Amino acid sequence: xxxxxxxxxxxxxxxxxxxxxxxxxxxxxxxxxxxxxxxxxxxxxxxxxxxxxxxxxxxxxxxxxxxxxxxxxxxxxxxxxxxxxxxxxxxxxxxxxxxxxxxxxxxxxxxxxxxxxxxxxxxxxxxxxxxxxxxxxxxxxxxxxxxxxxxxxxxxxxxxxxxxxxxxxxxxxxxxxxxxxxxxxxxxxxxxxxxxxxxxxxxxxxxxxxxxxxxxxxxxxxxxxxxxxxxxxxxxxxxxxxxxxxxxxxxxxxxxxxxxxxxxxxxxxxxxxxxxxxxxxxxxxxxxxxxxxxxxxxxxxxxxxxxxxxxxxxxxxxxxxxxxxxxxxxxxxxxxxxxxxxxxxxx
Ligand SMILES: [Fe+2]
Ligand SMILES: [Fe+2]
Numbered sequence: 001x002x003x004x005x006x007x008x009x010x011x012x013x014x015x016x017x018x019x020x021x022x023x024x025x026x027x028x029x030x031x032x033x034x035x036x037x038x039x040x041x042x043x044x045x046x047x048x049x050x051x052x053x054x055x056x057x058x059x060x061x062x063x064x065x066x067x068x069x070x071x072x073x074x075x076x077x078x079x080x081x082x083x084x085x086x087x088x089x090x091x092x093x094x095x096x097x098x099x100x101x102x103x104x105x106x107x108x109x110x111x112x113x114x115x116x117x118x119x120x121x122x123x124x125x126x127x128x129x130x131x132x133x134x135x136x137x138x139x140x141x142x143x144x145x146x147x148x149x150x151x152x153x154x155x156x157x158x159x160x161x162x163x164x165x166x167x168x169x170x171x172x173x174x175x176x177x178x179x180x181x182x183x184x185x186x187x188x189x190x191x192x193x194x195x196x197x198x199x200x201x202x203x204x205x206x207x208x209x210x211x212x213x214x215x216x217x218x219x220x221x222x223x224x225x226x227x228x229x230x231x232x233x234x235x236x237x238x239x240x241x242x243x244x245x246x247x248x249x250x251x252x253x254x255x256x257x258x259x260x261x262x263x264x265x266x267x268x269x270x271x272x273x274x275x276x277x278x279x280x281x282x283x284x285x286x287x288x289x290x291x292x293x294x295x296x297x298x299x300x301x302x303x304x305x306x307x308x309x310x311x312x313x314x315x316x317x318x319x320x321x322x323x324x325x326x327x328x329x330x331x332x333x334x335x336x337x338x339x340x341x342x343x344x345x346x347x
Contacts, residue, residue, distance in 0.1 A: 001061045001207035004054075005338075008047025010035035014054050014079075022069045032079040036086040043090055043315070048083060049218035053148075053210070055080040056225045060155065061206060084226045088233075091223065095310035102306050110295055110302065114239075114287045114309060118246035121313045126320040127251035129327075130258035139262050140343050141333055142255075143200055144209045145323060149221050150193040150271075151206045154179035156221075159228035160237045166297065168238070171289030175245070175282045192271035196259070199268035201344050209343075212334040216322045220315045227308055235301030238291050239308025245286045247316070248279035 003019075006012035013031050032051065039045035057063055058071040070076050102113050130142060158176055161169060181187030194204035203209065227237035256272035266273075295302050326333035337343075 001057055001210070002064050002205075003066075004050060004207075004210045006047075007050045008035065010047045010051040011054065014051055018054065018058075018063060018066045018070055018076075022067050022073055024073075025075045028075040029078040029082055032082040036082060039086075041090060042083070042086045043094075043219045043318075044215045046215045046218075048086070049215040049222060050210075052080070052083045052087070052222045052226075053218055055083065056222060056229075059229065060152065060225070084222075084230075087219070087223060087226060091311045091314070092307060095307060095314055098310045098313075099303060099306045102310075103303065110305065111288050111292050113306070114242050114291060115246060115283075117309065118243055118283075118313070121243075121247060121317070124317065124320045124324050126323060127254035127258075129324060131254035131261070134258060134262070134327075136262050138327055139258060139264075140200055140202060142323070143197055143202055144212060144334060144343060145217055145319070147193070147197060147202075147209050148207065148213060148218070149224070151190055151197075151204070153189045153193065156224035156228040157237060157241045159225075160234055160241075163231050163234050164294065167293035168290045168297065171285050171293060172238075172241075175241075175285050175290070178278055178282065187274075189271065189274065192274060196268050196271045199264055203344075209334075212337060214322065214333070214335055216315075216319050220312075220319060223311055223315060227311075233304065233308075235294065235298075235304030236308030236311065238286075238294050238301075239305035239310075240312045241308075242283070242286045242291050242305070243309040243312035243316075245279050246283040247313070248275050249277075249283070252276045252279065 003015060004011075006015055010031050013028070017025055017028060035045070035048050035051060036042055039048050042048045054063065055076060058066070058068070058076065062068055098117075102117055126142070130139060134142070154176055157172070161172055161176065164172060177183070179189050181189070181191065185191055197204040224237075224240060227233045227240050252272045252275035256269045256276065259269040259272060260266075291305050295305060323333040
């Protein structure tokens with residue numbers, strides 16, 4: 001991934017240290033701790049979220065001109081743990097009331113609880129706005145807002161597969177196989193999203209809009225990767241995926257309608273069309289067989305499954321609120337571009 005612009009002391013230090021040779025730098029951990037201390041909230045702090053994107057990227061696409069060996073550097077691992085622990089603590093705090101409400105013994109049917117809370121998760125209707133009244137520039141912004149996550153769709157949850165056994169594992173493999181197009185490149189959801197961007201005249205390269213994405217957007221991606229990459233958080237990863245799948249089918253119908261209303265064709269809408277159908281099936285498999293099966297094997301994970309689902313709903317709602325508020329104020333929901341940088345692929 002192309003290196004982004006720094007957003008504060010932490011990201012600026014990471015960009016300069018990681019661009020050099022791999023060596024001990026105990027200061028990275030301190031820089032992460034200071035950034036956490038100085039952030040009002042780590043979920044909406046640009047420097048913390050970008051720092052975490054950079055550190056996590058070392059385990060995914062990698063960073064341009066950065067030595068891959070940094071991934072296993074103790075200082076990088078330490079700094080990442082400081083940031084992820086802070087993000088996890090803040091999320092647990094934020095969603096504790098919701099999880100407590102969902103937990104009581106009377107509601108022990110996990111599947112019913114998950115369907116109920118995801119159905120009830122209203123949040124502001126970004127999908128409704130896009131379907132009915134969004135302008136073409138707003139649709140482009142929405143596509144850019146989702147680009148980091150959707151161009152690597154499914155990858156965060158794939159980390160969970162080797163940590164499962166039996167029914168939950170079979171369930172997750174079934175769903176992930178669909179996400180990767182059943183092995184057909186042209187049907188991979190990541191590929192379908194790249195097509196949508198291209199059809200809209202946007203840049204389909206992973207990470208090309210990172211500089212424009214605010215912390216509230218980055219938090220959706222860093223949280224999913226944090227859940228996926230820690231075995232300790234396997235319950236949260238499963239619950240997170242349940243919320244993703246169970247809140248997808250209906251909004252995607254509206255996104256597809258928005259794409260067509262604004263003059264883009266079937267090829268641009270294909271990503272959204274696919275999710276209307278696929279996720280109606282995925283939500284059943286993920287909620288009943290992945291989450292239900294996992295909690296049957298390990299009842300102690302129940303609370304974390306709910307924590308993961310609640311975290312996903314919270315971050316989605318925050319991002320939608322931020323986008324709609326910006327548009328209501330007649331502003332862009334993206335961070336300012338460098339001079340001359342426009343949204344189009346030619347930039
Ligand atoms: Fe998908
Ligand atoms: Fe899905």
